[in-house]
Amino acid sequence: MDKIPNLLKEHYDLEITNILPQRGGWAALAFKVYCGKQAFFLKVYEKSRASTPKWTALIDQYVPITVWLMQHSGLKGKLPVPVPTQTGDYKCENDEGIYLLYEYIEGETIGEKALTAGQIGELLNMIAELHLYGEEIPVETKALKEDFTVPFLPQLRVALDREVCTLPRDLKELITPHLKQVNELAGTVEKLSVDLKSRNLRMALCHTDLHPWNLMQSGGQLMLIDWEGLKLAPVEADLMFLIDEPYYDDFAHIYRKVHHDFAINPDVLQFYRYRRKLEDIWEFMEQLLFDRQEAQERATTLNHLSKELNEISG
Ligand SMILES: Nc1ncnc2c1ncn2[C@@H]1O[C@H](COP(=O)(O)OP(=O)(O)O)[C@@H](O)[C@H]1O
Ligand SMILES: [Mg+2]
Secondary structure, three states: OOHHHHHHHHHHOOOOOEEEEEOOOOOOEEEEEEEOOEEEEEEEEEOOOOOHHHHHOOHHHHHHHHHHHHHHOOOOOOOOOEOOOOOOOOOEEOOOEEEEEEEOOOOEEOOOOOOOHHHHHHHHHHHHHHOOOOOOOOOOOHHHEOOOOOOOHHHHHHHHHOOHHHOOHHHHHHHHHHHHHHHHHHHHHHHHHHHHHOOOOOOEEEOOOOOHHHEEEEOOEEEEOOOOOOEEEOOHHHHOOOOOOOOHHHHHHHHHHHOOOOOOOHHHHHHHHHHHHHHHHHHHHHHHHHOOOOHHHHHHHHHHHHHHHHHHHO
């Protein structure tokens, strides 16, 4: 457990006086670390996890964009503030993990609570503001540009087609009754992926993971956190999270004031919705196939996967 203080001393010149584990998200562990009275939020991607390369590959590309947004857009004060290392990097690493340090946000995660009318308004304005920015900003966005490739699709196909007989028994039993639906979904996503590549679609900066666990209320401010998914993409990548909400009509009203000629492209929307479903399914499968898990943890993952599979078959 000395590793974290040593690492933070080496890269940030911080003397850590206390470390408290926090409830993290799916992909990373989280700690509240104290340097005297000052608190930081440390996100740790364990190198032992199969999903880590995917979540950490673009840190050097997306963090500078969030920094630009917090300096130059209406999102000032609404985004988590990264703490650079002594050499100006936004991450550091050791044998065990990849580490990102942020200023600690004192406040409450929205999570399972319902958003208030005020918070909904703030969220909608944030999204409308974010979508004003695109590849013209003076920070490189190329690496984050949507190309409609679905990197996990070939792996998923192999696991379902060729290797289904070699899957662990619990996973095989769970997935077999849903094979047809999953394959159909994969087929639709593949087709849309090819089709959308050849279209000339308007793109803007998108968060791509808008859910209440990525929203925090801090003092008078609603904050949008967890920008790992930041992309230059058609705005449907964000709108898919809002479209089924009861406040979608209010959103469309606010949004059109800023984005006058906006209309949802149903193919793009379908691509993002289906891809997200497959991605969630694949992430749980990936955990079951490749991560070392305790029995309890494995049971939880199986349960999550079962819910996802029932949803697409329902
Ligand atoms: N800067 C921060 N300060 C305090 N708490 C935070 C901060 N960033 C995230 N959190 C909390 O940690 C949780 C997980 O963080 P998040 O960035 O969403 O990670 P993940 O990528 O694992 O979902 C959030 O739901 C929130 O409760
Ligand atoms: Mg999150």
